[in-house]
Amino acid sequence: MNIRDIKVFICSPGRNFVTVKITTDSGIYGLGDATLNGREMAVVTYLEECVAPCLIGRSAHDIEDIWQYLYRGVYWRKGAVNMAAIAAIDMALWDIKGKAAGLPVYQLLGGRSRRAVTLYGHASGSTIDETLDHCAALVAEGYSAVRLQSAVAGLPATYGVLGDKKDYFELQGSRPLPPEEPWSTKKYFNGVVELFRRARERFGPELNLLHDVHSRLTPIESARLGKLLEPYDLLFLEDASIAENQQSYELIRQHTTTPLAIGETYNTLWDCKELIQNQWIDYIRMAATHAGGITALRRVADFAAIYNVKIAPHGAPDLSPICVAAHMHLNSWAPNFGIQEYVGAGSDACQQIFTNGVTVGNGMASPSEAPGLGVEFDEQAAAQHPYKRSYLPVSRLEDGTLWHW
Ligand code: EZ4
Ligand code: CO
Numbered sequence: 001m002n003i004r005d006i007k008v009f010i011c012s013p014g015r016n017f018v019t020v021k022i023t024t025d026s027g028i029y030g031l032g033d034a035t036l037n038g039r040e041m042a043v044v045t046y047l048e049e050c051v052a053p054c055l056i057g058r059s060a061h062d063i064e065d066i067w068q069y070l071y072r073g074v075y076w077r078k079g080a081v082n083m084a085a086i087a088a089i090d091m092a093l094w095d096i097k098g099k100a101a102g103l104p105v106y107q108l109l110g111g112r113s114r115r116a117v118t119l120y121g122h123a124s125g126s127t128i129d130e131t132l133d134h135c136a137a138l139v140a141e142g143y144s145a146v147r148l149q150s151a152v153a154g155l156p157a158t159y160g161v162l163g164d165k166k167d168y169f170e171l172q173g174s175r176p177l178p179p180e181e182p183w184s185t186k187k188y189f190n191g192v193v194e195l196f197r198r199a200r201e202r203f204g205p206e207l208n209l210l211h212d213v214h215s216r217l218t219p220i221e222s223a224r225l226g227k228l229l230e231p232y233d234l235l236f237l238e239d240a241s242i243a244e245n246q247q248s249y250e251l252i253r254q255h256t257t258t259p260l261a262i263g264e265t266y267n268t269l270w271d272c273k274e275l276i277q278n279q280w281i282d283y284i285r286m287a288a289t290h291a292g293g294i295t296a297l298r299r300v301a302d303f304a305a306i307y308n309v310k311i312a313p314h315g316a317p318d319l320s321p322i323c324v325a326a327h328m329h330l331n332s333w334a335p336n337f338g339i340q341e342y343v344g345a346g347s348d349a350c351q352q353i354f355t356n357g358v359t360v361g362n363g364m365a366s367p368s369e370a371p372g373l374g375v376e377f378d379e380q381a382a383a384q385h386p387y388k389r390s391y392l393p394v395s396r397l398e399d400g401t402l403w404h405w
Helices: 040-055 063-071 080-101 105-109 128-141 185-203 219-232 248-255 273-277 293-306 321-333 348-353 379-383
Strands: 003-011 017-024 029-033 117-125 145-150 180-183 208-212 234-238 260-262 354-356 359-361 364-366 375-377 394-397
Touching (some): 003 379, 017 080, 029 080, 029 321, 105 293, 117 128, 117 321, 185 208, 185 219, 273 293, 293 321, 321 364, 321 375, 348 354, 348 379
Parallel strands (some): 145 208, 180 394
Antiparallel strands (some): 003 017, 017 029, 354 375
């Protein structure tokens, strides 16, 4: 079963997605997600020019060797563009292997460790009340875990709550260049503690609550926030600080028992080796699409398990339904699965292009029982929604200093 053809599609059903389709000479094909938000065309070019020509004619069963060939073999290791390309090829090859074996991918990984995958939804709002009302709606849908984000009083826009747009992750079509958002740690602090105090008051102790700081605090500020939030018992505090110096998390850890999560921008295990090994974090949030696919994430999960760190894969809307499916297969298998971020099935157009995939209900999800990943991709429907250039926002302090977004 040799690789006959590799095609790269880019479509924009409300936001951009890069999809890889590998076809074999047996007729079996596989799909992978290579979406890198705001840098989509770099991955498309890399796949078409640098990756696809080297794989034509190779056995589609050689997932491991192809992974090593694209990682070690290129000399230029790591990197978001490179790893997204490897990820898409890897997912497509697992999809193919599953179809050839007649088994869903989670069975190839070792079978189920749980009945279903627990999800957490997003509740955001421009006031604390609005955020808590959104949370109540998710609880009514059956969610047992919700991420809360509320606008910072005195700032025109905040991560998770984007000014004039309905949702911060929508295509930035009206903004030809990266939108800019101001940030003030001081203004943020009071509001965020009040948000969680009010959430516990309204929802009681049972509901699992989460929060994404989006890397805007320094390590000592993160330590302080973790301490202030301890009474409200978060499931985890996400991306409190950047961990380019992984040891920063030792400082945060020494000060707070609020569980810590990080990793959605990481491309390899090396980005979080010390974080995991030293048990400075509780959840590793790497995504199959940005960290080298199923092959790589499986290794991360096994490494993390040794140190009591659970996987909680990134589940933002800029990961395509193919990545969501890959995550559900990994989450069903991983003995150390924690929780999966989930923001819905996407726009109507998105649901027409990517079909089947995962089953969601009552705040839980299951992978498809179909062989492979279980997602279908409608090429004609995708062609109706061409690529639109769009950038992620940038963040600046009130004096104009560029800050982490
Ligand atoms: O900002 O996926 O937890 N989710 C997040 C996301 C990220 C986007 C970046 O492309 O932090 O919303
Ligand atoms: Co995040």
